[in-house]
Amino acid sequence: MTYFNNETDANNSKPFHCPHCGEKSLSYSGGYLNDDYYIYDFVCRNCGTTGVEYNLLTFNGYEYNTPKEEDEAAKQEEIEAAKHAISIAEERIRKAKEVLAMYGEE
Numbered sequence: 001m002t003y004f005n006n007e008t009d010a011n012n013s014k015p016f017h018c019p020h021c022g023e024k025s026l027s028y029s030g031g032y033l034n035d036d037y038y039i040y041d042f043v044c045r046n047c048g049t050t051g052v053e054y055n056l057l058t059f060n061g062y063e064y065n066t067p068k069e070e071d072e073a074a075k076q077e078e079i080e081a082a083k084h085a086i087s088i089a090e091e092r093i094r095k096a097k098e099v100l101a102m103y104g105e106e
């Protein structure tokens, strides 16, 4: 097993590039979390080298909704869905009345 990383060999530690032949020819699979890393399995389509690629995870802030915002968003969504349902129902009623009117049945 040969190890490459940014400390030991910066030139041979570029994402998407094979650490053995240097070609940009890695095919990835898997993908899983391990402590501070996200890890992908790779195989080089050029030379057949296989291994794993480590991607360091760093904290970069939050994106969030407060419970109140969640409630408001859910309420708006429900209102929109209800309005949509009413417009569909009204259209069906209008068409059904047209059919009845066509046959003189009101």
Ligand SMILES: [Zn+2]
Residues within 6 Å of the ligand: 018, 019, 020, 021, 022, 023, 025, 044, 045, 046, 047, 048, 049
């Ligand atoms: Zn290779």
